[in-house]
Amino acid sequence: MIYRSIREMVEGRTVLSITPEASVHQATVLMAEHRIGALPVIRGTELIGIFTERDLVSRVVAPGLDPDHTPVAQVMTVGPKTIVADKTLCDALNFMHAHGFRHLPVVDGERLIAMLSVRDIPTEYRLMREKWIEAHQPLETAPA
Numbered sequence: 001m002i003y004r005s006i007r008e009m010v011e012g013r014t015v016l017s018i019t020p021e022a023s024v025h026q027a028t029v030l031m032a033e034h035r036i037g038a039l040p041v042i043r044g045t046e047l048i049g050i051f052t053e054r055d056l057v058s059r060v061v062a063p064g065l066d067p068d069h070t071p072v073a074q075v076m077t078v079g080p081k082t083i084v085a086d087k088t089l090c091d092a093l094n095f096m097h098a099h100g101f102r103h104l105p106v107v108d109g110e111r112l113i114a115m116l117s118v119r120d121i122p123t124e125y126r127l128m129r130e131k132w133i134e135a136h137q138p139l140e141t142a143p144a
Contacts, residue, residue, distance in 0.1 A: 006092050006106050007085035009121075010114035017042040017112070018051065020073035024060050027051050027072050038103035040112055041076050047105055047112045049076035082107045083116070093121050 017040045018027050027039055031053075041049035051072050059075035060067060082105045083092050096104055096118055106114040 003088040003090060005085065006083065006087055006089060006114075006116060007108075009089060010085070010106055010116060013114050015040065015112060015114055018072055019043065020048060020071060020076070022072050024051075024056065024065070024067040024070045024072060024075060028056060028067065036115070037117065038115060039072075040080075040105050040115060041072055042112070045111070047080070047082070047107070049073070049078050050080040050103065050105060051076045052103055080105055082112075084108070085113055089121050092116055093118070 016030060016034055016036065018030060020041050020043055031037065031039060038050055038052040040047055041051055049072075055075050055077060059065075060070060065075070081095075081099060081101070083095055085106050085108045087095075092104060092106075096102065102118045104116045105112055106116050
């Protein structure tokens, strides 16, 4: 299997984003229209956060906040981890699993160039990772 770079996977994509002042309602409408589960939150050209479906559930719906009057900045995940575009899809998948992410901002230097979703990563990469983990599990010994 050829190990593709993240850059190859995301090349030519448009990055959707939202400002921190936008309402949660505006963010969720954009997410629904484009069938995406996360939005990078941008101030100028700087990535300052990420707003995800998990943020919506745990930080907006569960506490009973009004999506029309709650700014994304109040409920986003601040300072998200990122991955550089020249890493491989396997690197991204391992990073996402290690940190429990389903969405990962991709950067080229300081510039956000894409959002990578776990569902963007081809199935063969996910299966290959599972087989590698399975092959490296310690062998269980039978009780004597």
